[in-house]
Structure formats: C-alpha cells, structure tokens
Amino acid sequence: MNVPLLDLKAQYRVIKSEVMAAIEAVCDEQGFVLGPRLTAFEEATAQYIGSRYAIGCASGSDALLLSLMAMGVKAGDEVITIPFTFFATAGAVSRLGAKPVFVDIQPDTFNIDPALIERAITPRTKAIIPVHLFGQCADMAAINEIAKRKKLYVIEDACQAIGASQGNRRAGVLGDTGCFSFFPSKNLGGFGDGGLITTNDKALADSMAMLRVHGSQVRYLHEAIGFNSRLDALQAAVLQVKLKYLDQWTEGRRRNAERYRQLFAQTKHAARVTLPPTAPGNFHVYNQFTVRVPKRDELRTFLKEKGVGTEVYYPLPMHLQNCYRDLGHQKGSFPLSERAAEEVMSLPIYPELTEAQQSYVVEMIAEFYKRS
Numbered sequence: 001m002n003v004p005l006l007d008l009k010a011q012y013r014v015i016k017s018e019v020m021a022a023i024e025a026v027c028d029e030q031g032f033v034l035g036p037r038l039t040a041f042e043e044a045t046a047q048y049i050g051s052r053y054a055i056g057c058a059s060g061s062d063a064l065l066l067s068l069m070a071m072g073v074k075a076g077d078e079v080i081t082i083p084f085t086f087f088a089t090a091g092a093v094s095r096l097g098a099k100p101v102f103v104d105i106q107p108d109t110f111n112i113d114p115a116l117i118e119r120a121i122t123p124r125t126k127a128i129i130p131v132h133l134f135g136q137c138a139d140m141a142a143i144n145e146i147a148k149r150k151k152l153y154v155i156e157d158a159c160q161a162i163g164a165s166q167g168n169r170r171a172g173v174l175g176d177t178g179c180f181s182f183f184p185s186k187n188l189g190g191f192g193d194g195g196l197i198t199t200n201d202k203a204l205a206d207s208m209a210m211l212r213v214h215g216s217q218v219r220y221l222h223e224a225i226g227f228n229s230r231l232d233a234l235q236a237a238v239l240q241v242k243l244k245y246l247d248q249w250t251e252g253r254r255r256n257a258e259r260y261r262q263l264f265a266q267t268k269h270a271a272r273v274t275l276p277p278t279a280p281g282n283f284h285v286y287n288q289f290t291v292r293v294p295k296r297d298e299l300r301t302f303l304k305e306k307g308v309g310t311e312v313y314y315p316l317p318m319h320l321q322n323c324y325r326d327l328g329h330q331k332g333s334f335p336l337s338e339r340a341a342e343e344v345m346s347l348p349i350y351p352e353l354t355e356a357q358q359s360y361v362v363e364m365i366a367e368f369y370k371r372s
Contacts, residue, residue, distance in 0.1 A: 029233075057197065060157075063181070065092040068127065070211060212226060253286040270362055
C-alpha cells in the first residue's frame with residue numbers, strides 16, 4: 001500500500017471547480033496586487049481568527065519579519081525563541097541584525113518552556129517568539145505574564161497552527177501579533193507562498209501594512225524603509241475558497257489523530273512509539289502528527305520501503321546550524337531540543353487519509369519493532 005506523507009491532489013479534487021472559478025474571476029478582473037480580493041480575504045481571516053486586523057504578506061517568514069520591524073527591533077536587540085523550529089523563526093530575527101536567544105523546549109509538546117524564559121531576558125531583549133509547533137499552542141498565559149512584567153512584545157509563530165486555540169481564543173490573538181503561513185502543506189495552504197499577520201493593535205497593523213509596500217502609504221512617498229511583501233490577489237482568491245473548508249479539514253486531522261491513538265493502543269509491538277499529547281486547554285489542529293521513536297532513521301528507511309511517507313521536523317536544531325556558530329552554542333546547550341531532533345518523526349495526518357491507510361502505517365511500524 002502507498003501512504004504519502006501528504007496528498008494535496010486529494011484535497012484539490014473536491015474543490016477544483018470552486019478554485020478554478022475564483023482564479024478565472026481574478027484573471028478576468030486583471031487586478032493582481034492588493035485590491036478588493038486581498039481585502040476580502042484579510043477581513044474573512046480576521047473574523048475567523050477573532051482579530052481586529054489582518055495583513056496579508058508574501059510568506060510566513062515575512063510575517064515574522066514585518067512583526068519585528070513594526071515593533072522596532074533592530075541591530076543589537078535580542079529576541080527569545082526556541083532552537084527546535086523551522087529556520088524562519090530565528091532567521092527573521094537575524095535579518096534585522098538582532099540576536100536570536102534560544103531557550104529549550106518542553107519535552108512533551110515541543111513548545112517553548114516558559115520556566116526558562118525569564119533567565120534569558122537581558123536589557124537588550126525586545127520580544128519573545130513562542131512557536132505553536134505542529135499545531136498546538138505554547139503556554140501563552142505564562143509567556144504573556146512574563147512579557148507584560150518585563151515590557152516585551154510577544155509574536156506568535158502560528159505558521160503551523162491556524163485554527164488552533166487555547167481556552168476560548170484562537171492562535172493569532174494570544175500575543176501582540178500572530179504570524180501565519182499559507183505554504184501549500186499547511187492546514188490552510190495556497191498555490192505557492194503566502195502569509196498573513198493578525199493583531200488587535202491598530203498602530204502595529206498600520207505599520208505592517210505600510211512596511212509591506214516599501215514603507216509607503218501614499219504612492220512614491222516613503223515614510224519608512226520597508227520591502228515588497230504582498231499576498232497577491234490570485235492567492236487570496238484561492239485561500240478565500242479554502243478557508244470555508246478549514247474547520248472541516250481540521251476535524252479530519254483531529255479524527256485521524258484519535259484513530260492513530262486507538263490503533264497504536266491496540267497494536268502489539270507499537271508501544272515503543274510515544275504519541276503527541278495535548279496540553280490542558282489546548283485545541284490541537286495537527287499540522288503534523290509527530291511521534292518520538294527509537295531507531296528513528298532505521299524505521300524511516302523501513303517505512304519508505306513499505307510505501308509509507310514520513311518526515312523529520314527538524315533534524316538539526318538552530319543552535320547547531322553552521323550559520324549560527326557565532327552564537328557560541330555547543331552540542332548539549334539545549335538537550336531537549338537536541339533529543340527531539342534525534343527522535344521525532346511525523347506520520348501522514350492529512351484529512352483525506354483513510355482508515356485502511358492508517359492501519360497499514362501502524363502495522364508497518366509494529367512490524368519493524370517486532371523484527372528489531
């Protein structure tokens with residue numbers, strides 16, 4: 001049996017006529033940059049998230065960068081985040097000449113450990129970027145308490161967590177800004193790169209909207225040095241169609257996560273797999289279903305031979321990347337992040353996954369451990 005890590009074609013087949021009609025409408029209008037299509041999507045997404053403002057941009061990476069710029073982060077400043085994340089989290093900080101200051105993760109959720117944040121704060125610290133990794137919110141109550149007391153901004157890296165919530169509030173309104181990615185593999189994915197920032201702060205919203213068009217509010221008049229980062233009308237039109245299905249797709253992912261739990265519990269020799277927990281008060285949207293496993297690389301090779309797609313997010317923490325050698329960290333500096341990088345593996349979780357496919361995945365994992 002073939003079980004790909006992700007099957008975007010299965011999703012597209014269901015909504016193809018709606019998507020193509022939206023694309024054709026944009027082509028007929030010949031309005032491709034900013035304009036009413038983007039405004040409509042921004043308003044719809046703000047309503048979905050529960051924010052006052054939403055600002056479309058070119059990518060989740062740029063969403064982080066625009067947030068930092070609007071907050072005045074500059075060379076010499078420090079921003080606290082985790083080393084176990086996609087490169088863009090730390091990369092946006094570095095692009096401004098600021099310094100990413102890493103703190104370790106919690107071993108179960110893989111999210112930032114709030115107990116380690118305060119000791120990492122210095123007079124140069126300007127912001128904290130908690131990452132809602134794999135679709136589950138970080139402990140925002142604890143993070144916001146520290147940030148408020150220390151007068152720091154909080155930027156939610158929610159690029160994997162659209163629709164996730166904590167308590168009765170969705171990711172994107174739990175900090176000063178929320179940053180989202182519409183990369184095709186995300187729960188809400190476009191037909192290419194795309195991103196968006198949410199906020200309830202009008203000053204930040206106005207600043208980010210200006211910075212995304214070269215720091216200009218009036219054409220050819222520039223109030224700040226910004227850059228070109230716009231979510232184009234074609235992407236906005238596609239995403240507007242897909243947004244209507246997001247909750248349905250989220251429930252599919254959550255159903256599949258629960259089915260995995262049942263299958264693993266019922267399957268002999270599969271007990272060596274550590275399944276992802278959901279922290280109290282969290283609504284997990286499972287951008288990834290990430291497990292811990294012994295003999296991870298050997299298991300992945302075996303599963304590939306059996307037709308099962310897997311991925312490792314992420315095989316090398318930021319503090320051990322070549323580009324961050326100048327920060328002076330060594331192996332052992334953030335042991336929980338390093339251990340996660342050696343043990344994690346993500347399984348197929350997309351909404352269209354069938355029960356038979358999931359059963360096969362679990363059976364193949366059990367077969368590997370039976371042999372080993």
